[in-house]
Amino acid sequence: xxxxxxxxxxxxxxxxxxxxxxxxxxxxxxxxxxxxxxxxxxxxxxxxxxxxxxxxxxxxxxxxxxxxxxxxxxxxxxxxxxxxxxxxxxxxxxxxxxxxxxxxxxxxxxxxxxxxxxxxxxxxxxxxxxxxxxxxxxxxxxxxxxxxxxxxxxxxxxxxxxxxxxxxxxxxxxxxxxxxxxxxxxxxxxxxxxxxxxxxxxxxxxxxxxxxxxxxxxxxxxxxxxxxxxxxxxxxxxxxxxxxxxxxxxxxxxxxxxxxxxxxxxxxxxxxxxxxxxxxxxxxxxxxxxxxxxxxxxxxxxxxxxxxxxxxxxxxxxxxxxxxxxxxxxxxx
Amino acid sequence: xxxxxxxxxxxxxxxxxxxxxxxxxxxxxxxxxxxxxxxxxxxxxxxxxxxxxxxxxxxxxxxxxxxxxxxxxxxxxxxxxxxxxxxxxxxxxxxxxxxxxxxxxxxxxxxxxxxxxxxxxxxxxxxxxxxxxxxxxxxxxxxxxxxxxxxxxxxxxxxxxxxxxxxxxxxxxxxxxxxxxxxxxxxxxxxxxxxxxxxxxxxxxxxxxxxxxxxxxxxxxxxxxxxxxxxxxxxxxxxxxxxxxxxxxxxxxxxxxxxxxxxxxxxxxxxxxxxxxxxxxxxxxxxxxxxxxxxxxxxxxxxxxxxxxxxxxxxxxxxxxxxxxxxxxxxxxxxxxxxxxxxxxxxxxxxxxxxxxxxxxxxxxxxxxxxxxxxxxxxxxxxxxxxxxxxxxxxxxxxxxxxxxxxxxxxxxxxxxxxxxxxxxxxxxxxxxxxxxxxxxxxxxxxxxxxxxxxxxxxxxxxxxxxxxxxxxxxxxxxxxxxxxxxxxxxxxxxxxxxxxxxxxxxxxxxxxxxxxxxxxxxxxxxxxxxxxxxxxxxxxxxxxxxxxxxxxxxxxxxxxxxxxxxxxxxxxxxxxxxxxxxxxxxxx
Numbered sequence: 001x002x003x004x005x006x007x008x009x010x011x012x013x014x015x016x017x018x019x020x021x022x023x024x025x026x027x028x029x030x031x032x033x034x035x036x037x038x039x040x041x042x043x044x045x046x047x048x049x050x051x052x053x054x055x056x057x058x059x060x061x062x063x064x065x066x067x068x069x070x071x072x073x074x075x076x077x078x079x080x081x082x083x084x085x086x087x088x089x090x091x092x093x094x095x096x097x098x099x100x101x102x103x104x105x106x107x108x109x110x111x112x113x114x115x116x117x118x119x120x121x122x123x124x125x126x127x128x129x130x131x132x133x134x135x136x137x138x139x140x141x142x143x144x145x146x147x148x149x150x151x152x153x154x155x156x157x158x159x160x161x162x163x164x165x166x167x168x169x170x171x172x173x174x175x176x177x178x179x180x181x182x183x184x185x186x187x188x189x190x191x192x193x194x195x196x197x198x199x200x201x202x203x204x205x206x207x208x209x210x211x212x213x214x215x216x217x218x219x220x221x222x223x224x225x226x227x228x229x230x231x232x233x234x235x236x237x238x239x240x241x242x243x244x245x246x247x248x249x250x251x252x253x254x255x256x257x258x259x260x261x262x263x264x265x266x267x268x269x270x271x272x273x274x275x276x277x278x279x280x281x282x283x284x285x286x287x288x289x290x291x292x293x294x295x296x297x298x299x300x301x302x303x304x305x306x307x308x309x310x311x312x313x314x315x316x317x318x319x320x321x322x323x324x325x326x327x328x329x330x331x332x333x
Numbered sequence: 334x335x336x337x338x339x340x341x342x343x344x345x346x347x348x349x350x351x352x353x354x355x356x357x358x359x360x361x362x363x364x365x366x367x368x369x370x371x372x373x374x375x376x377x378x379x380x381x382x383x384x385x386x387x388x389x390x391x392x393x394x395x396x397x398x399x400x401x402x403x404x405x406x407x408x409x410x411x412x413x414x415x416x417x418x419x420x421x422x423x424x425x426x427x428x429x430x431x432x433x434x435x436x437x438x439x440x441x442x443x444x445x446x447x448x449x450x451x452x453x454x455x456x457x458x459x460x461x462x463x464x465x466x467x468x469x470x471x472x473x474x475x476x477x478x479x480x481x482x483x484x485x486x487x488x489x490x491x492x493x494x495x496x497x498x499x500x501x502x503x504x505x506x507x508x509x510x511x512x513x514x515x516x517x518x519x520x521x522x523x524x525x526x527x528x529x530x531x532x533x534x535x536x537x538x539x540x541x542x543x544x545x546x547x548x549x550x551x552x553x554x555x556x557x558x559x560x561x562x563x564x565x566x567x568x569x570x571x572x573x574x575x576x577x578x579x580x581x582x583x584x585x586x587x588x589x590x591x592x593x594x595x596x597x598x599x600x601x602x603x604x605x606x607x608x609x610x611x612x613x614x615x616x617x618x619x620x621x622x623x624x625x626x627x628x629x630x631x632x633x634x635x636x637x638x639x640x641x642x643x644x645x646x647x648x649x650x651x652x653x654x655x656x657x658x659x660x661x662x663x664x665x666x667x668x669x670x671x672x673x674x675x676x677x678x679x680x681x682x683x684x685x686x687x688x689x690x691x692x693x694x695x696x697x698x699x700x701x702x703x704x705x706x707x708x709x710x711x712x713x714x715x716x717x718x719x720x721x722x723x724x725x726x727x728x729x730x731x732x733x734x735x736x737x738x739x740x741x742x743x744x745x746x747x748x749x750x751x752x753x754x755x756x757x758x759x760x761x762x763x764x765x766x767x768x769x770x771x772x773x774x775x776x777x778x779x780x781x782x783x784x785x786x787x788x789x790x791x792x793x794x795x796x797x798x799x800x801x802x803x804x805x806x807x808x809x810x811x812x813x814x815x816x817x818x819x820x821x822x823x824x825x826x827x828x829x830x831x832x833x834x835x836x837x838x839x840x841x842x843x844x845x846x847x848x849x850x851x852x853x854x855x856x857x858x859x860x861x862x863x864x865x866x867x868x869x870x871x872x873x874x875x876x877x878x879x880x881x882x883x884x885x886x887x888x889x890x891x892x893x894x895x896x897x898x899x900x901x902x903x904x905x906x907x908x909x910x911x912x913x914x915x916x917x918x919x920x921x922x
Contacts, residue, residue, distance in 0.1 A: 025579070
């Protein structure tokens with residue numbers, strides 16, 4: 001009986017939990033993202049399945065409109081040299097081919113610390129659920145091969161269904177009043193101005209991308225000698241940039257820890273920020289060698305819901321910044 | 334029956350006894366008896382409510398059976414509690430005190446599933462004092478699965494129980510019970526795709542239950558009885574982020590605010606019990622209080638309530654022919670008001686062979702504590718409602734019993750109704766709707782010496798909550814329990830089996846009119862038991878779930894006019910699978 005007592009006591013305190021098998025670490029994978037100022041103006045990446053979607057549509061967009069329920073921003077495509085001038089007039093017919101275009105200060109979108117600032121800006125009173133337009137007439141200058149094409153444009157109103165917009169050539173030859181639909185499935189809706197308007201689908205559905213490698217116009221003074229594409233505004237150039245799908249993705253840039261040091265436990269202690277863009281964190285311009293090189297110790301961490309990912313530049317080839325491919329190491333943490 | 338099924342906790346009992354059943358979905362237990370869910374089933378241990386009010390986050394898997402000697406199911410039981418009596422009562426009874434100076438016992442019960450249950454028990458007794466003390470460890474292995482995810486997680490429970498009886502004077506007795514349980518469960522998750530990481534969940538549950546009574550004889554026919562109990566529960570959950578490659582591990586939250594819950598409940602009852610030749614009565618009062626330990630105040634409102642009750646229960650016995658029992662309780666709840674809860678039962682007997690009875694009872698079941706007190710800031714889902722009324726439970730029960738020699742038979746019909754059922758409207762809890770059900774049963778027991786066979790057929794009728802078409806869904810239940818005792822070999826062959834048909838219940842979580850349909854299943858448990866050395870060594874060997882019943886389909890339907898539309902398909906778990914078990918119990922004096 002005493003023996004039984006000891007056996008039972010031992011079994012009472014003994015553990016029966018089974019330990020997990022130790023797994024081999026998973027190696028990172030790579031993705032190649034190609035962007036160019038001409039054919040492939042944007043490349044979208046979905047982190048969870050490494051799905052890459054290129055904006056290789058033949059019809060390039062001029063204006064893009066936010067589709068979020070409470071967002072009303074209108075942005076310009078810098079690669080199509082789209083710039084804008086606000087006339088401060090509200091009578092659409094007052095702006096015509098006699099309007100003096102000489103010496104106008106053309107505006108382009110540009111990022112600040114946290115978001116892209118639209119050149120069109122607040123075109124109405126957004127305190128209403130259906131914004132009240134100020135009805136300002138804008139002149140839009142777009143690239144048209146070697147020459148420029150000018151349009152006058154007036155945002156008439158907007159509601160949950162979309163934006164109502166009027167545009168025409170300055171001489172009034174083509175005059176269109178159109179509805180840009182707010183499509184819930186996409187982050188933006190796109191418009192190309194022309195004799196007749198066209199609506200290219202330039203991005204995947206909002207759930208199908210996390211980050212977008214593309215170009216943004218920015219102040220030249222912020223970037224120093226980094227090569228850029230020119231705009232009509234001498235203070236602004238077009239630079240390679242990363243747009244974040246801030247509906248789902250938060251971001252942190254880590255410049256201290258080694259790649260192998262960064263795991264899930266490290267990542268979740270970092271402060272992640274919500275932003276709609278970051279400048280390229282994978283490349284820097286070597287002034288002496290006059291060439292772009294990979295940043296050696298910078299890792300970009302992305303938080304998508306409760307998942308964490310780390311990405312870092314591994315290689316790049318091609319012509320920077322006009323047409324190049326960036327090979328990224330990507331790993332889910 | 335317990336020996337045949339290797340039942341180790343109250344959840345196992347629900348799977349084995351007539352009228353009741355349970356299943357596991359996402360590691361949560363859902364118990365029911367026809368239309369009645371767990372909140373409307375009264376559960377007692379040694380006559381005291383085991384789950385007081387049943388409106389706080391109990392885990393019935395924390396209630397052990399190693400010190401329980403017998404289990405009984407009562408239909409239309411009359412008592413002075415007045416709560417959670419939807420018509421079915423479950424009683425657990427501890428082993429009686431020994432009639433000798435001391436006794437020690439030790440038991441071990443391993444199973445092929447990986448379970449192991451061990452306990453040590455000591456009893457002491459003399460003319461004045463009787464003490465029973467024991468400790469137990471139950472390890473329940475996880476359900477075998479193809480992936481790492483465990484729909485039925487591994488758990489471990491430690492118990493330490495004490496029972497004490499003090500015969501202070503020949504006419505004064507103190508009876509004290511202290512039950513403590515510590516339960517922990519680990520729910521393993523699948524490996525997160527494209528990582529070596531897992532996010533497991535650890536749940537811990539702690540339960541301390543002290544209850545007892547002081548009985549004084551105040552005259553030849555009267556006893557004055559003071560009952561009291563204190564119940565404290567605490568549950569905690571945390572996530573365990575673990576990297577299976579680097580072996581790093583960190584703990585985190587599972588929910589925003591409700592990872593930690595805790596409640597304390599106190600109850601005291603004083604009553605006079607009079608017994609005379611032909612009649613008797615009980616009259617007294619009770620008081621109870623329930624409070625939240627983790628969130629004592631929410632939005633400057635104290636999250637607690639108290640009850641005050643005055644009750645009387647009278648019986649009159651007319652010769653051997655008839656017995657009338659009737660009584661009522663006036664229950665006042667500090668939040669919702671006063672309730673009159675009558676109960677009555679008339680029994681007529683003929684020659685001790687035929688007995689006919691008719692009973693009525695009304696009781697209350699309180700809404701869950703979280704529905705009353707936890708605001709949207711805590712739950713991030715529904716808004717609480719301090720004005721929620723209790724669910725009112727009514728039943729009428731008629732029964733015919735025939736007992737003749739070795740033969741016993743009961744047949745009857747019970748109709749029960751639940752009013753003021755809690756549902757969600759908008760995003761707030763409200764009292765609305767009702768449900769009702771019937772039990773039509775036929776139960777037989779045939780005994781030959783120490784052997785018996787007990788078939789029990791129950792037809793459940795369910796009119797689910799919010800069914801505006803008043804449809805009644807039926808499902809059959811058949812139980813067969815048998816014990817064949819072979820005198821020459823001092824061996825018993827035990828069998829417990831049941832079939833439960835397709836079960837329909839209402840889905841009260843959303844605003845839409847939905848029903849859940851849980852598939853049928855058959856369960857069979859077999860065991861052999863033999864004692865050696867004049868019962869000093871008791872051995873059992875058995876097979877649990879011979880038919881290897883595991884998953885049952887559960888479909889969710891939405892009513893569309895007179896038809897229904899499949900909304901969701903799910904699988905719930907009835908049992909982990911087939912396994913063998915042995916049990917060895919040593920006893921020395």
